[in-house]
Amino acid sequence: MPPGPIPIHWPDGSCTSAQPGCPWLEAAQQAGMMIPTGCLGGSCGACEIEVNGRVVRACIATVPSSRCGSLTVELATDPYW
Numbered sequence: 001m002p003p004g005p006i007p008i009h010w011p012d013g014s015c016t017s018a019q020p021g022c023p024w025l026e027a028a029q030q031a032g033m034m035i036p037t038g039c040l041g042g043s044c045g046a047c048e049i050e051v052n053g054r055v056v057r058a059c060i061a062t063v064p065s066s067r068c069g070s071l072t073v074e075l076a077t078d079p080y081w
């Protein structure tokens with residue numbers, strides 16, 4: 001069975017869905033969320049978000065399939081990056 005779209009809960013309270021494998025930056029854009037970016041290459045950390053409590057670098061990560069059925073995104077704890 002192919003995985004379907006995963007519901008994603010965003011820090012502003014909105015909820016969208018994205019296919020597993022979709023780049024996080026694209027998923028955020030579709031949700032109207034701005035993830036700050038810097039290098040776009042995975043080395044600066046500006047784009048870090050937390051997905052279900054795990055820090056990922058949005059510019060190089062993609063939406064994972066989720067065993068619990070949905071994903072909750074928090075922006076990285078340091079807002080001054």
Ligand code: FES
Nearest residue numbers: 038039040045059
């Ligand atoms: S933009 Fe630099 S690590 Fe993602």
